Amino acid sequence: MNKSWLTCITLFGLLIATQTQGQSNKKMDFESYDPPSTLVVPEHKLTRAKFPFIDVHNHQGNMTSPQALEELIAEMEKLNMAVMVNLSGRGFRSGPD
Numbered sequence: 001m002n003k004s005w006l007t008c009i010t011l012f013g014l015l016i017a018t019q020t021q022g023q024s025n026k027k028m029d030f031e032s033y034d035p036p037s038t039l040v041v042p043e044h045k046l047t048r049a050k051f052p053f054i055d056v057h058n059h060q061g062n063m064t065s066p067q068a069l070e071e072l073i074a075e076m077e078k079l080n081m082a083v084m085v086n087l088s089g090r091g092f093r094s095g096p097d
Helices: 002-023 066-079
Strands: 053-058 081-086
Parallel strands (some): 053 081
């Protein structure tokens, strides 16, 4: 009985060793790894947050006119964004003061 188990384990080990030998020459880098998606669910694109949220890192460099600010506020309302932290300051300068 023990000899048959030992034989099975040895054959299984040899089988694994021979299969991995052929694969050891194949190298796959990150860029070539592209597995197909197996996720199957109905698509539901969200265009507005359920609850108001705060964007803590944003760059709005084109805030040079009241019209640009009004457009930004309209976009924020579409998304249900309550507050935005503009890390660009007043806006990008186009020339000297």
